[in-house]
Amino acid sequence: MKLRSDFSHSTWACIHFVPWQDLAENQETPLKPGFCLCETRLDSVESEVELLSRIATAMSFPSYFRPNWNSLDECLADLEWLPADGYILVLHNADAFWRNNLQIAGLLLECWLTAAELWGKEDVPFHLVFALESKRSHEDRG
Numbered sequence: 001m002k003l004r005s006d007f008s009h010s011t012w013a014c015i016h017f018v019p020w021q022d023l024a025e026n027q028e029t030p031l032k033p034g035f036c037l038c039e040t041r042l043d044s045v046e047s048e049v050e051l052l053s054r055i056a057t058a059m060s061f062p063s064y065f066r067p068n069w070n071s072l073d074e075c076l077a078d079l080e081w082l083p084a085d086g087y088i089l090v091l092h093n094a095d096a097f098w099r100n101n102l103q104i105a106g107l108l109l110e111c112w113l114t115a116a117e118l119w120g121k122e123d124v125p126f127h128l129v130f131a132l133e134s135k136r137s138h139e140d141r142g
Contacts, residue, residue: 034085086125
């Protein structure tokens with residue numbers, strides 16, 4: 001299954017797991033005008049503070065952000081400082097993160113889905129992409 005480059009719709013399917021090769025192949029497809037693409041790497045993330053700090057940097061969270069789940073919920077639901085017609089956050093090198101931080105990953109999904117539901121009511125696309133970097137993850141997909 002190839003990543004569809006059309007993130008222009010608000011949909012319940014807002015969390016994606018994609019081999020990095022598929023992302024690289026789709027880089028030629030331009031991002032829809034008015035969309036915000038944020039990216040960060042999950043290399044060596046071993047705590048929720050590290051994860052939340054990387055997301056905050058990637059999405060240019062305001063200075064009042066604190067690396068905790070309540071603050072993430074608040075910032076994802078607002079994004080007033082980052083106005084856009086749609087949002088895509090790509091988290092590169094997600095393989096090791098998922099293997100080593102399953103509980104933290106689950107909390108991130110919960111926060112993202114809550115925000116995506118809010119944005120969906122305004123018909124604003126809100127997507128989270130986990131880019132799987134390892135060759136093994138690509139081979140496991142068949």
